[in-house]
Amino acid sequence: MPGRAPYACQPFCTRGRRIAEPAAPTRSDFQRDRDRIVHSSAFRRLVYKTQVFLNHEGDMFRTRLTHSLEVAQVARSIARPLGLDEDLVEAIALAHDLGHTPFGHAGQDALNVCMKDFGGFEHNLQSLRVVDVLEQRYAAFDGLNLSFETREGILKHCSAANARRIEACEPGGIARRFLDPAWPSPSLEAQLCNLADSIAYNAHDIDDGVRSGLLHEEQLQDVPLFGTYREKAAAQFPHLRGQPKRWLYETIRLMLSAQIYDVIEVTRANLDRHRPDSADAVRQLPPLVRFSETMQGQAVQLKRTMFANLYRHPQVMHTTGLAQQVIAELFAAYLAAPETMKPEFAAKAKAAASETELARVAADFIAGMTDRFALREHERLTGYRIMKAGGALQV
Structure with a gap:
């Protein structure tokens, strides 16, 4: 097994951290x-x-x-x-x-x-x-x-x-x-x-x-990076033609x-x-x-x-278009009412010295959200649900 080469980054002589810390006793x-x-x-x-x-x-x-x-x-x-x-x-x-x-x-x-x-x-x-x-x-x-x-x-x-x-x-x-x-x-x-x-x-x-049903292997058959290896797989294991997933x-x-x-x-x-x-x-x-x-x-x-x-x-574009609407409306809501963010972000917003700093606080808050938290926040702030029970987005 090859060792660490001289051109690799060396873990015990790094260019350091922004704030100096003692080395860990058992870890690089x-x-x-x-x-x-x-x-x-x-x-x-x-x-x-x-x-x-x-x-x-x-x-x-x-x-x-x-x-x-x-x-x-x-x-x-x-x-x-x-x-x-x-x-x-x-x-x-x-x-x-x-x-x-x-x-x-x-x-x-x-x-x-x-x-x-x-x-x-x-x-x-x-x-x-x-x-x-x-x-x-x-x-x-x-x-x-x-x-x-x-x-x-x-x-x-x-x-x-x-x-x-x-x-x-x-x-x-x-x-x-x-x-x-x-x-x-x-x-x-x-x-x-x-x-x-x-x-x-x-x-x-x-x-x-393919799992979603929006993409089909036939659409990729003429793309060498996929089609070549699809044929190789079938040539080596002919039974795979009857087992699409495998x-x-x-x-x-x-x-x-x-x-x-x-x-x-x-x-x-x-x-x-x-x-x-x-x-x-x-x-x-x-x-x-x-x-x-x-x-x-x-x-x-x-x-x-x-x-x-x-x-x-079209189905992906429709869904992502609505997702972009969620982000835009969340951002506008937080700029208009920064106190509606989580307390730690609301405190940062209150201390912001400019609109630019306030906007960055809102962006930090939104960027850290999960998909489902963003959807819940959007519903809380706008009063309407953009997702049906069962998962499909709706206007």
């Missing part, structure tokens, strides 16, 4: 980060946050929690043969969606529209805000006080304006790569989690889409394996070519954890097909 800093994430309130709430289908639409659909676990599994499968730090990979994967709103990307888009005059809303930045500020579990500091390397991996994307603001408070820190061309990349562990996120999406959204599962398994092995092969070749001897050497190189050009093209084609046939399906 990255293990400690992972444990803090798992015990956080934001992590527990992921079980009731939407992936594609709203949480009340079925017990077997993915949630943000199951998605995060699947990302961690995929990422660790790749990290070990590459000699990367598996604990750091797991910590980043489990934390990457902590700032996601209720109702999935629909909720994020709606909250960004609400916040357009107040600095906008980015769920990656919100995940960082959760671990830096919003979690209130420890006596000595706000947030989880995670290591630099974990925080770097959480911040996958960042606007230039937000990067400049972070850089002003943390010179040469986690936002540097968004502003300094000489440091274009995060650690390999962070790069890996970003790609594992896409791999997990490709697999589980097919599974959920045929689908075997196809997805083969897809996952192919993508994982592709990433390992391409990344090894990139590491052999560039030979970085430290995590900082990695940060000064272009991204090294990548698909081959062929696999990248197939992944893009699959994503486009999924958008056309699932993410933009």
Whole structure:
């Protein structure tokens, strides 16, 4: 089994935490980060946050929690043969969606529209805000006080304006790569989690889409990343043609394996070519954890097909449109009457020195909600129910 490579992040010589703490006697800093994430309130709430289908639409659909676990599994499968730090990979994967709103990307888009005059809303930045500020579990500091390397991996994307603001408070820190061309990349562990996120999406959204009845395997048959492995599965196990569910599962398994092995092969070749001897050497190189050009093209084609046939399906669009209405009306209600938020947020709102600060408090409150809590709050504040008994949304 490969050990930790020199280009990996080293757990006993990290770039530290924002507030210094004594080392744990039995755990590395990255293990400690992972444990803090798992015990956080934001992590527990992921079980009731939407992936594609709203949480009340079925017990077997993915949630943000199951998605995060699947990302961690995929990422660790790749990290070990590459000699990367598996604990750091797991910590980043489990934390990457902590700032996601209720109702999935629909909720994020709606909250960004609400916040357009107040600095906008980015769920990656919100995940960082959760671990830096919003979690209130420890006596000595706000947030989880995670290591630099974990925080770097959480911040996958960042606007230039937000990067400049972070850089002003943390010179040469986690936002540097968004502003300094000489440091274009995060650690390999962070790069890996970003790609594992896409791999997990490709697999589980097919599974959920077919389970929902909105997506059919025939719609994906001509997409090489799916169709090739569907035929391979049937060729190896002909009886699967009479067992649609098992045929689908075997196809997805083969897809996952192919993508994982592709990433390992391409990344090894990139590491052999560039030979970085430290995590900082990695940060000064272009991204090294990548698909081959062929696999990248197939992944893009699959994503486009999924958008056309699932993410933009009329039933999904109708549901997410109503979910966006919930977010917009909650935001307006809290701006008009901040005292209607939970006491700790109402207190922050009362202390806000500007409308922008007030809006950010409202955004923090909404972003932390589960799907079902958001629906209950909407009904409480507006006086009407947007969800029928039995789960279907209604106007």
